[in-house]
Amino acid sequence: MPTIVKVLAFSLGLALVFTGIANLLPQVEGQAPEEVKVDIGALTMDGFIALGENIFKNKGTCTLCHNNMGRAPNILELEMNGTCEERMADERYKGAASDVEGYLRESMLDPSIYVVKGYGKKGSNDTQSPMPTVNKAPIHLSDIEIDAVIAFIQAKDGGDVTVALPTDVPAAAPAVEAVAPTIAATAEEAIAKFGCSACHAVLDSVAEVGPSLKDIGARSSAQEIRHSIVNPNAIVVDGFAPIMPPDFADRMMAKELEMMVEFLAQSK
Ligand code: HEC
Ligand code: HEC
Known part of the structure; x- marks a missing residue:
């Protein structure tokens, strides 16, 4: 074949x-x-x-x-x-x-x-x-x-x-x-794999479709960040449209999610 x-x-x-x-x-x-x-x-x-x-x-x-x-x-x-x-x-x-x-x-x-x-x-x-x-x-x-x-x-x-x-x-x-999708080894890889930077300023991206994540750790706890990724439409940030894909939780491995949460919580 x-x-x-x-x-x-x-x-x-x-x-x-x-x-x-x-x-x-x-x-x-x-x-x-x-x-x-x-x-x-x-x-x-x-x-x-x-x-x-x-x-x-x-x-x-x-x-x-x-x-x-x-x-x-x-x-x-x-x-x-x-x-x-x-x-x-x-x-x-x-x-x-x-x-x-x-x-x-x-x-x-x-x-x-x-x-x-x-x-x-x-x-x-x-x-x-x-x-x-x-x-x-x-x-x-x-x-x-x-x-x-x-x-x-x-x-x-x-x-x-x-x-x-x-x-x-x-x-x-x-x-x-x-x-073939591979499992990300670092938070940076996970952010690239799931396309977060298409919408958010994060790493080297300056996208403005969603709020900047460069300082997200200064305003949100790890738990709030996790919640925003797994269930983005539960709380929609003021001034932004509810367009963050709701299916990340279905597509991520727990390890990928946790690496990203930890990385973002430290971005201040
Ligand atoms: C961050 C959001 C975003 C991503 C990611 C994105 N696009 Fe777009 N795309 C848009 C928007 C908004 C428009 C409409 C505005 C414009 O004409 O540029 C558009 C327009 C287009 C158009 C013209 C559509 C038309 O009706 O004339 C094509 C073709 C297209 N995109 C292909 C792609 C392809 C292929 C990819 C992936 C490789 C992609 N886009 C990724 C937001 C996006
Ligand atoms: C198609 C665009 C898009 C993609 C892709 C996307 N987001 Fe979002 N995101 C948004 C928008 C728009 C908001 C603000 C509205 C809302 O809260 O739902 C948001 C909100 C957030 C928030 C809350 C921000 C705050 O200021 O409280 C976090 C955290 C977040 N996104 C992380 C991520 C991560 C991590 C990824 C990749 C796994 C990702 N996003 C992918 C559009 C996107």
Whole structure:
């Protein structure tokens, strides 16, 4: 069986395990999964599309914002091929794209070049996008990963996939290695893995979608921080929308949660 299929079967198995133990949190300790590599030579377009879906939902952290909570266009529900055409026909569109692939790539690499009406940063009158540039920190997608995401978005509603399969892997960016979720070893890794920095100023991120976490320890106890992560909508911080994903507790190992709580409680 091609390696990619094995990797996906593996990830799926793991996802089921995560769901199964969700309710046991925070008592559970996890076992690190073995590292899995994908053989680019054996990659088919179906495998590439599946990889793009996995990146969209995991490493890319796209679903943290692109979901049904109104924070960003719900890409999984929208028919995106037609949507992209409409955006490019908008008189406010000043980008350089002339086809769906170009629009999707531009949206990821230069989010503020065109901001979908109503979704701009507060006070920017839709001139500044809150979306992070996906090939930079904290998301850091490689060119191959970006192509895979485009292939997924083009294919999900039955459209033509115009991106080409990768033919070689640049030494610095073995994109597909990241597919299998591994258990974070440090608080910093956990913060990166769960995409906290897409919304919060923390570590080297300056995101402003949620409150800064750089000084959270000065205003909240470890217990309050834990509660904010596990059950974010119980208390919504004034001046912010209730858009922090409510499912972190289902996706984290107890150890990951506790490392983050300890790290944040010390950030003053
Ligand atoms: C922190 C929140 C956030 C994250 C994370 C995020 N986006 Fe976005 N994205 C937005 C917002 C808000 C918009 C709408 C404003 C704009 O046009 O830039 C948007 C717009 C887009 C658009 C244009 C949609 C349209 O209807 O024209 C695409 C395509 C897109 N994002 C793809 C992605 C992909 C792929 C990822 C993951 C690799 C991602 N985004 C991650 C917030 C986010
Ligand atoms: C999609 C955006 C988003 C992501 C991703 C996100 N948050 Fe949040 N977070 C918010 C928003 C918005 C608030 C303020 C509203 C609220 O309290 O729910 C918030 C509130 C918090 C608070 C309470 C802050 C305070 O000042 O009391 C903590 C702690 C927190 N988040 C930690 C995290 C951690 C840790 C992660 C990653 C595991 C994370 N968040 C991921 C958007 C996000």
